[in-house]
Amino acid sequence: MANTAIIARQLVKWFGEGESRTNAVQEVSFEIRYGESFFLVGPSGSGKTTLLSMMSGILRPNSGSVLIDNTDIWSLNNDELADFRLNRIGFVFQDYHLFPRLTTVENVAIPLILKRCDWDEAIEEALKFLDIVGLKGRAFLPPVKLSGGEQQRVAIARAMVSQPDILIFDEPTASLDGDSGKKIMAFVKSDILNEKRCVLVVTHDDRIFEFADCIMKMEDGKVTAIEKGLAK
Amino acid sequence: MIGLLKIAFKLLVNDKGKFAALLIGITFAVFLMVQMTSIFAGILQKASAVVTNIGAKIWIMDPSVTTVANSVPMPDYVQDAVRSIPGVKYAVPLYSGGATLKLQSGVYQSVTVLGLDDTSLLGRPELLEGNIEDIYAENGFIVVKDSEIEKLENPVVGTVFELNDHRGVIVGIAKVTNNGLFGIPSLYTTYNRAIQYIPSARFTSSYILVEPKVESDIATIKQEVANMGYLAITDEEFCNKISNFYKYKTGIGTNILFMTIISFVVGLSISGQTFYTFILENLDKFGALKAIGAKSQELVIMIVFQAAFTALTGYGLGVGLCTLMIFLAKMRLPNYASIVTYTDLGMAFLMVIIIAIFSSYIGVRKVLKIEPFDVFRG
Incomplete structure (x- = not known):
């Protein structure tokens, strides 16, 4: 059995105080293993994104812990957290957040540049990852010249370029049509996911559930169901 | 770090519209600031032209004198008294006054006449044509070849004119370091001829020029002259006195100051606003960078x-543009009063630094506030 990648214990997060207090995540616990594609699903406002942010070291929980390789990431200070995200986590944002003023390959190279890699080496490495996602020929175009699916793949290449062991996808198919969304997820499943890496996907698009190894359903900040061993 | 700066550079310059707007704003502001202060510096330099051209170490004058042109004549005994002060190597009179010439064409033209001490000719200009001894010749005058000489119908050695019904002859053509401010041609002659040809009041010495034996005697000379009720100042102090008059006793200094402040405010507004818009447009990207793992200080460095x-x-473009404009203007108008000084450049640089600090401050404030979580929330 694969090692545990992430352990979430009794995570609690609320926003606001007094009467305006909203309980976004309430005592949520679960585990994700390497080699697993873990889907976090639920309707809008169910707390998926808040939970994802706490899992990835972006949003501090009010209580509870997130253990990655037996380290509670919320015991780290801000700079250590930034280093942790840079080295261990690859993000694919819902709106991709690619820099339109940089070329595609420069966008992909950003995590390496943040890791103080030499510029030319970072670009060379980024080209390799663009090749993996099938976009080497588009490397020197600005992202705005690419289709939505292509931009998604650029975002994936950027998330992968620093070789993180945890990949986080926030609504990966929200900006794509059904076919493109499925293609992207099939690509992730076949080419990105491996035994040393896990993928955490936040979505409410049931058309891509078929790519999940485990689906955790949320509603009103609580876990309502966890379904495992789903992948074909 | 170089990679980060390279990204920051590309983000900036690849947004051509905003980068151009930022550059135009700052260039225009710097151009105006340097232009305004250069014009002022030019005016001040020209206003002190006689002082720098004559080159005497100490000038003695009536305390009410504010500029070279409005000298108050002193009685002759002042010169004798000054010569008696210990530490004075020599002291000679200088006449400085205005006159009207009647040119050969019959046209009248105002001139400034400088009467040099007959014995020493202290303060004589460098001659381009003629011989300095010819200034002693009958009716001899030396004309300064500057941008104003054409107002005297481009005289040559031998050209004759009339000055208060006296005949005058050009015996030499000189050059000087600085031209005067008011666009009036200058003539040099001897002190005695000047006071003979030009109607004068009872007293005739406009200034007494003094050379101290050693630098340390200057303080004593100043004190002794002050005891007589007159003012002794060094050439540098005289230039400052003239500068202060134009700065504080006329509207020129205030107007230039206002224009410089307005230029600064315009530059600050344009660049501050444009830079803020630039940051706002990229705010989600900065948030994404933070989420990916960029530290706050790295984002601050980028901004x-x-x-x-x-x-x-x-700043470079503004200074270049200003210099080019002054160069072009001086090609057409040789007497154009404008000079770019290190002080002007320093002032403009300081203002540009303030603009940069202000622009980056509002950008940094915004970027530091963005939470990576906001990127997920959209």
């Missing part, structure tokens, strides 16, 4: 670099 790069480029 400060962008602001500094824009400010310094705008």
Whole structure:
């Protein structure tokens, strides 16, 4: 059995105080293993994104812990957290957040540049990852010249370029049509996911559930169901 | 770090519209600031032209004198008294006054006449044509070849004119370091001829020029002259006195100051606003960078670099543009009063730095506030 990648214990997060207090995540616990594609699903406002942010070291929980390789990431200070995200986590944002003023390959190279890699080496490495996602020929175009699916793949290449062991996808198919969304997820499943890496996907698009190894359903900040061993 | 700065640079310059707007704003502001202060510096330099051209170490004058042109004549005994002060190597009179020439064409033209001490000719200009001894010849005058000489119908050695019904002859053509401010041609002659040809009051010495034996005697000379009720100042102090008159006793200094402040405010507004818009448009991207793992100080460095790069480029362009304009203007108008001094450049640089600090401050404030979580929330 694969090692545990992430352990979430009794995570609690609320926003606001007094009467305006909203309980976004309430005592949520679960585990994700390497080699697993873990889907976090639920309707809008169910707390998926808040939970994802706490899992990835972006949003501090009010209580509870997130253990990655037996380290509670919320015991780290801000700079250590930034280093942790840079080295261990690859993000694919819902709106991709690619820099339109940089070329595609420069966008992909950003995590390496943040890791103080030499510029030319970072670009060379980024080209390799663009090749993996099938976009080497588009490397020197600005992202705005690419289709939505292509931009998604650029975002994936950027998330992968620093070789993180945890990949986080926030609504990966929200900006794509059904076919493109499925293609992207099939690509992730076949080419990105491996035994040393896990993928955490936040979505409410049931058309891509078929790519999940485990689906955790949320509603009103609580876990309502966890379904495992789903992948074909 | 170089990679980060390279990204910051590309983000900035690849947004051509905003980068151009930023550069135009700062360039225009710097251009106006340097132009205004250069014109002022030019005016001040020209206003002190006689002092620098004559080159005497100490000038003695009536305390009410504010500029070279409005000298108050002193009685002759002042000169004798000054010569008696210990530490004075020599002291000679200088006449400075205005006159009207009647040119050969019959046209009348105002001139400034400088009467040099007959014995020493202290303060004589460098001659381009003629011989300095010819100034002693009958009716001899030396004309300064500057941008104003054409107002005297471009005289040559031997040209004759009339000055208060006296005949005058050009015996030499001189050049000087600085031209005067008011666009009036200058003539040099001997002190005695000047006071003979030009109607004068009872007293005739406009200034007494003094050379101290050693630098340390200057303080004593000043004190002794002050005891007589007159003012002894060094050439540098005289230039400052003239500068202060134009700065504080006329509207020129205030107007220039206002224009410089307005230029600064315009530059600050344009660049501040444009840079803020630039940051706002990229705010989600900065948030994404934070989420990916960029530290706050790295984002601060990127923004400060962008602001500094824009400010310094705008500064260079502004100074270049101003210099070019002054160069072109001087080609057409040789007497154009404008000079770019290190002080002007320093002032403009300081203002540009303030613009950069202000622009980066508002950008940094915004970027530091963005939470990576906001990127997920959209």
